Amino acid sequence: MALLELKNLHVTLEDGTEIVKGVDLAVRSGEVHAVMGPNGSGKSTLAYALMGHPAYVITEGEILLDGENVTELGADKRAQRGLFLAFQYPHAIPGVTVTSFLRSAMNAIRKARAGGEDDPINAGEFRKQVMGAMERLKVPREMASRYINDGFSGGEKKRIEILQMAVLKPRIAVLDETDSGLDIDALKIVAEGVRELVGPEMGALVITHYQRILNYIEPDFVHVFVDGRIVEEGGPELAHRLEAEGYEAFLPELVEGGGS
Amino acid sequence: MAVTTETEVVRDIRSDYKYGFSNSDAAENYFFKSGRGLSPELVAAISEHKNEPEWMRKFRLKSLDYFLARPLPTWGGNVAEIDFDNIYYYIRPTEKQAKSWEDLPADILDTWDKLGIPEAEKKYLAGVGAQYESEVVYHKLQEELVAQGVLFLDMDSGLREHEELVKQYFGTIIPQNDNKFAALNSAVWSGGSFIYVPPGVRIEMPLQAYFRINADNMGQFERTLIIVDEDAYVHYVEGCTAPIYSSDSLHSAVVEIIVKPRGRCRYTTIQNWSNNVYNLVTKRAVAYEDATMEWVDGNLGSKLTMKYPAIWLMGERAHGEVLSIAFAGEGQHQDAGGKCVHVAPRTSSVITSKSISKNGGRAGYRGLLEVAKGAEGSKSKVVCDALILDEESRSDTYPYIRVDESNVDIGHEATVSKIGEEQLFYLMSRGLSEAEASALIVSGFVEPITKELPLEYAVEMNRLILLQMEGSVG
Numbered sequence: 001m002a003l004l005e006l007k008n009l010h011v012t013l014e015d016g017t018e019i020v021k022g023v024d025l026a027v028r029s030g031e032v033h034a035v036m037g038p039n040g041s042g043k044s045t046l047a048y049a050l051m052g053h054p055a056y057v058i059t060e061g062e063i064l065l066d067g068e069n070v071t072e073l074g075a076d077k078r079a080q081r082g083l084f085l086a087f088q089y090p091h092a093i094p095g096v097t098v099t100s101f102l103r104s105a106m107n108a109i110r111k112a113r114a115g116g117e118d119d120p121i122n123a124g125e126f127r128k129q130v131m132g133a134m135e136r137l138k139v140p141r142e143m144a145s146r147y148i149n150d151g152f153s154g155g156e157k158k159r160i161e162i163l164q165m166a167v168l169k170p171r172i173a174v175l176d177e178t179d180s181g182l183d184i185d186a187l188k189i190v191a192e193g194v195r196e197l198v199g200p201e202m203g204a205l206v207i208t209h210y211q212r213i214l215n216y217i218e219p220d221f222v223h224v225f226v227d228g229r230i231v232e233e234g235g236p237e238l239a240h241r242l243e244a245e246g247y248e249a250f251l252p253e254l255v256e257g258g259g260s
Numbered sequence: 261m262a263v264t265t266e267t268e269v270v271r272d273i274r275s276d277y278k279y280g281f282s283n284s285d286a287a288e289n290y291f292f293k294s295g296r297g298l299s300p301e302l303v304a305a306i307s308e309h310k311n312e313p314e315w316m317r318k319f320r321l322k323s324l325d326y327f328l329a330r331p332l333p334t335w336g337g338n339v340a341e342i343d344f345d346n347i348y349y350y351i352r353p354t355e356k357q358a359k360s361w362e363d364l365p366a367d368i369l370d371t372w373d374k375l376g377i378p379e380a381e382k383k384y385l386a387g388v389g390a391q392y393e394s395e396v397v398y399h400k401l402q403e404e405l406v407a408q409g410v411l412f413l414d415m416d417s418g419l420r421e422h423e424e425l426v427k428q429y430f431g432t433i434i435p436q437n438d439n440k441f442a443a444l445n446s447a448v449w450s451g452g453s454f455i456y457v458p459p460g461v462r463i464e465m466p467l468q469a470y471f472r473i474n475a476d477n478m479g480q481f482e483r484t485l486i487i488v489d490e491d492a493y494v495h496y497v498e499g500c501t502a503p504i505y506s507s508d509s510l511h512s513a514v515v516e517i518i519v520k521p522r523g524r525c526r527y528t529t530i531q532n533w534s535n536n537v538y539n540l541v542t543k544r545a546v547a548y549e550d551a552t553m554e555w556v557d558g559n560l561g562s563k564l565t566m567k568y569p570a571i572w573l574m575g576e577r578a579h580g581e582v583l584s585i586a587f588a589g590e591g592q593h594q595d596a597g598g599k600c601v602h603v604a605p606r607t608s609s610v611i612t613s614k615s616i617s618k619n620g621g622r623a624g625y626r627g628l629l630e631v632a633k634g635a636e637g638s639k640s641k642v643v644c645d646a647l648i649l650d651e652e653s654r655s656d657t658y659p660y661i662r663v664d665e666s667n668v669d670i671g672h673e674a675t676v677s678k679i680g681e682e683q684l685f686y687l688m689s690r691g692l693s694e695a696e697a698s699a700l701i702v703s704g705f706v707e708p709i710t711k712e713l714p715l716e717y718a719v720e721m722n723r724l725i726l727l728q729m730e731g732s733v734g
Contacts, residue, residue: 052689076697104700108696
């Protein structure tokens with residue numbers, strides 16, 4: 001049973017601009033939470049801050065993972081404890097193949113969990129896990145030997161993010177705009193991949209602008225996120241309301257909205 | 261975590277890294293050890309001790325004159341601190357060469373066991389020439405190669421057993437007065453490899469030699485000569501590692517290679533000298549009609565490395581490639597690169613250089629591309645990429661290009677980059693520590709070259725990079 005808790009979380013940019021202005025949220029394994037908000041509401045900042053990006057400063061509040069305060073921990077320590085972020089814009093690492101990337105990540109996590117002792121995964125077992133996940137997510141075999149995200153299309157990048165999630169088996173996964181840049185077939189595959197993993201071992205926080213992905217991943221909870229705050233919460237019906245009515249009803253009347 | 265110095269890093273490498281250790285018990289058991297310093301008497305004594313022909317004795321003494329007459333180079337790195345009078349120029353660890361592992365003295369066998377050579381040999385080596393100090397103590401060539409007429413001996417044996425062949429080529433590619441350090445090597449050389457591959461013979465498995473320095477202030481002056489006859493092929497691999505020393509040490513090798521028409525030679529080196537070694541090496545090859553010569557050169561460690569593997573493209577359509585990696589940490593200067601000289605028409609060359617500097621290290625590319633008048637239709641591409649890991653470190657690029665022919669196609673690209681915060685964050689978000697993430701980015705950066713290495717060397721290279729990166733995190 002995993003539990004991610006955000007308590008009164010405030011996040012600023014390095015120049016002091018406040019983007020996230022007090023967020024409370026709890027995600028348990030087996031649950032899918034959707035954070036929905038318009039462009040510029042601070043959704044991606046929230047995602048980065050959760051993962052521990054050094055450019056985003058947590059000025060107030062805390063992040064707890066299974067009761068442990070991880071607010072001060074680096075991204076590597078958070079990942080080793082089971083947090084995962086599927087990036088909106090994953091970065092290319094030229095010269096590092098998808099396979100080599102996955103093996104490095106898996107072994108880093110295994111090492112941390114073995115108390116700092118090297119505990120590399122057996123080659124056969126690694127191959128089995130990666131090939132199995134690639135098959136389920138319909139990732140073509142030749143992608144395994146390509147340099148990660150180097151020259152990938154938007155859709156390929158997203159699929160490889162989900163492949164990483166499937167292989168690394170996090171406890172809580174944050175998906176930042178994973179639906180953007182995907183055609184409908186790819187979206188279905190990605191959504192299926194997420195659905196398959198959500199269960200007793202994993203919970204998911206799906207950050208999105210559109211309701212589209214939620215047609216394929218039914219959320220248990222929907223949080224409407226506007227100008228750095230959660231302004232409305234509800235069940236899956238809230239997502240359908242947003243789809244029909246848009247965000248206008250939730251926008252502050254005189255505020256343009258800032259950040260990105 | 262406390263700041264780790266480079267010295268500690270190297271000690272650390274030695275403690276759990278099987279290629280880095282010293283065998284101090286062995287140091288007193290040398291069969292013959294010259295005094296420190298250099299003189300005509302010493303040079304003559306080396307030649308006499310080896311029972312060399314008169315022409316070689318004269319060659320050595322003449323080379324010594326050239327060495328003494330030449331000034332120290334003032335470009336590249338700082339060589340002014342080398343104390344030539346405080347170096348042993350010749351040490352011979354055993355009385356005669358052993359023919360099998362069992363014949364070796366116990367302490368040397370112990371050293372090799374730690375290196376894992378017999379095992380590696382069993383697995384896939386075609387032959388092993390191993391240099392312990394100045395003399396090759398062990399040599400073996402698979403019987404099938406012998407049957408094909410392939411010669412793979414240490415240079416001293418090559419001179420004894422194939423004097424005419426050696427005399428025909430020795431010092432013809434790199435003349436004894438080519439540069440100060442080539443002159444020094446020509447005077448005091450000992451060991452190294454002699455390889456001859458007869459026409460049409462293709463050796464599919466790499467031939468390997470392991471080199472080590474294992475005593476204080478001991479210069480290592482190996483001399484290698486490789487002749488690849490028409491339509492023949494060989495891949496020679498040399499790994500150099502060394503334990504740490506208390507005072508400065510000098511490594512100055514000469515490697516000469518002749519690739520005859522339609523032949524192909526690849527020469528791969530991975531060096532990891534300890535941080536006080538001056539590594540000043542002259543490597544040059546000539547490639548005749550339709551021949552291919554490839555240098556793959558990885559330089560880690562050492563205090564100063566100056567090394568620019570060269571290829572002279574002498575025959576039509578000859579092709580040359582130089583792949584160079586240089587990694588400079590604290591207190592290190594890697595002045596590496598490559599040279600290609602197009603003499604004949606329609607020749608082609610590619611120089612790819614990747615340099616990495618960190619903790620105040622200085623790594624750079626120095627190269628020469630020359631196209632002579634008449635080498636029409638020639639093509640060349642030079643790509644040098646530098647990765648600088650912190651503000652204290654430095655990268656230099658000196659790409660000399662001289663073209664005396666108008667009908668040619670020359671390209672040059674250079675990039676300098678740093679590790680991006682976003683790349684680091686992406687990798688760390690997958691559980692990698694900052695050092696592991698940096699090391700993975702660096703190994704990706706050098707991947708175009710490591711993928712050309714035999715697998716065990718690629719693995720070793722990546723492991724060395726990781727050890728270097730771990731040392732940089734405070």
